[in-house]
Amino acid sequence: MSEAPRHDSMGTERLRLAAVERRYRSEAGELPVLRGADLTLNGGEIVALVAPSGTGKSTLLHLAGLLERPDGGEVFINGQAAGSLGDEARSALRGRAIGFVYQFHHLLPEFTALENVVLPQMANGTPERTANARAHELLAGFGLEGREAHRPGRLSGGEQQRVAIARALANRPGLLLADEPTGNLDVETSERVFAQLLEAVRGAGVAALIATHNPELAARMDRVVTLREGHIVPA
Numbered sequence: 001m002s003e004a005p006r007h008d009s010m011g012t013e014r015l016r017l018a019a020v021e022r023r024y025r026s027e028a029g030e031l032p033v034l035r036g037a038d039l040t041l042n043g044g045e046i047v048a049l050v051a052p053s054g055t056g057k058s059t060l061l062h063l064a065g066l067l068e069r070p071d072g073g074e075v076f077i078n079g080q081a082a083g084s085l086g087d088e089a090r091s092a093l094r095g096r097a098i099g100f101v102y103q104f105h106h107l108l109p110e111f112t113a114l115e116n117v118v119l120p121q122m123a124n125g126t127p128e129r130t131a132n133a134r135a136h137e138l139l140a141g142f143g144l145e146g147r148e149a150h151r152p153g154r155l156s157g158g159e160q161q162r163v164a165i166a167r168a169l170a171n172r173p174g175l176l177l178a179d180e181p182t183g184n185l186d187v188e189t190s191e192r193v194f195a196q197l198l199e200a201v202r203g204a205g206v207a208a209l210i211a212t213h214n215p216e217l218a219a220r221m222d223r224v225v226t227l228r229e230g231h232i233v234p235a
């Protein structure tokens, strides 16, 4: 796969959470999930987030991905504070700078594998021809040559997830956020897809924050962090 050379983005700050707070309010009262979480990821850094269920991993990824706003603190993407941005500017920054991979692929079922990788590029202003070429190259890099015209329903779970990873990398984001990216696959497929994910991310010099319950997968990343009482601490 031909990606931007690693040195371009290595060491550049991609994500910074500074004293981030998030509380959920319900009839039962207030649940403080994040109580001043700090985390910095530089280009090329791959960090595992391993923490017990319900401690706030998904919440943290949503805040880092600008899908929600924190109740306190600030989220910086490529050094830019996101808090003062309006919704439109946040969406634009998200589309340009961040790729997401979820436990379930969330591919658009009525579109082919190729189109699923092309569409986010076109939404970002990439001309169709360029987007097509990039999608072909990415899918081939994930061993999906010959599968481009298949809709997600005609792909295996592992193939669907590889398309989802290709889609996440399509706009050459500096930051990849992944929530249990192989959690829905059998052990062998998970192993294979995860190895491909790491290779692609390393090759592109992307910073990645990957939530996983699997300690063996976590051990392959550069650093492992956990959540304790609403703070991010080394695992």
Ligand SMILES: Nc1ncnc2c1ncn2[C@@H]1O[C@H](COP(=O)(O)OP(=O)(O)OP(=O)(O)O)[C@@H](O)[C@H]1O
Pocket (backbone or CB within 6 Å): 024, 025, 026, 031, 033, 051, 052, 053, 054, 055, 056, 057, 058, 059, 060
């Ligand atoms: N929208 C919401 N409203 C109220 N409470 C919420 C909301 N979203 C999450 N929570 C609560 O916040 C806490 C953290 O949830 P979160 O989904 O971030 O945890 P998690 O670590 O990702 O869990 P899991 O590993 O099970 O996916 C949980 O107690 C959850 O019930």
